[in-house]
Amino acid sequence: MIRSLAGFLPWIAYAVIATGDEWRYGAVAGLLIALVVIAADRAAGRRWDQMVIEASGAVFFALAAALSFADPDSPLTPYGPALVNAWLAATVWGSLAAGRPFTLGIARGMTPPRLWDTPQFRRVNVTITAVWGVAFTVAAIGLAVLLRAAPHATAAVVTVKIVTFVLPAVFTVRYPRLVRARAATAG
DSSP states (O other), X not given: OHHHHGGGHHHHHHHHHOOGGGXXXXXXXXXXXXXXXXXXXXXXXXXXXXXXXXXXXXXXXXXXXXXXXXXXTOTTGGGHXXXXXXXXXXXXXXXXXXXXXXXXXXXXXXXXXXXXXXXXXHHHHHHHHHHHHHHHHHHHHHHHXXXXXXXTOHHHHHHHHHHHHHHHHHHHHHHHXXXXXXXXXXX
């Protein structure tokens, strides 16, 4: 699980660095970290289906870096946190629409192969992926509204970011345990 969270390091770096007019440097840092994480993961033998968030991050940060240098005063600048979450939401919902929940590859790296093709394994991953999709969608909308109405409400922005990351992370850890416990009780 900790290894899977490393895929969020570029997003965290961007969130920390990309404040005010420093979004250019946040985008570059995010891109560099995403590329390092991807290279390290590939060298460690991780498959692309285990790195959906990392690959998506590399694309996002490449686009954000290009835009931030081409138009440093873009009207999108103040909405960086909302755009990050909108991109992540699109990534997550896109993985579900394609029938390949982004958590599936990650979960396969932590689960015995005999369980990979079971309906329960797939259902758990669809559910976890949907929870992440809802969290990112809520964060994107909430942050866009908040940044429009109160652009200097830093504490509120940070709270939205933390809550919409921590809640699905906790769900991701606890939900499979709950499903296993229920299956053990029923079986």
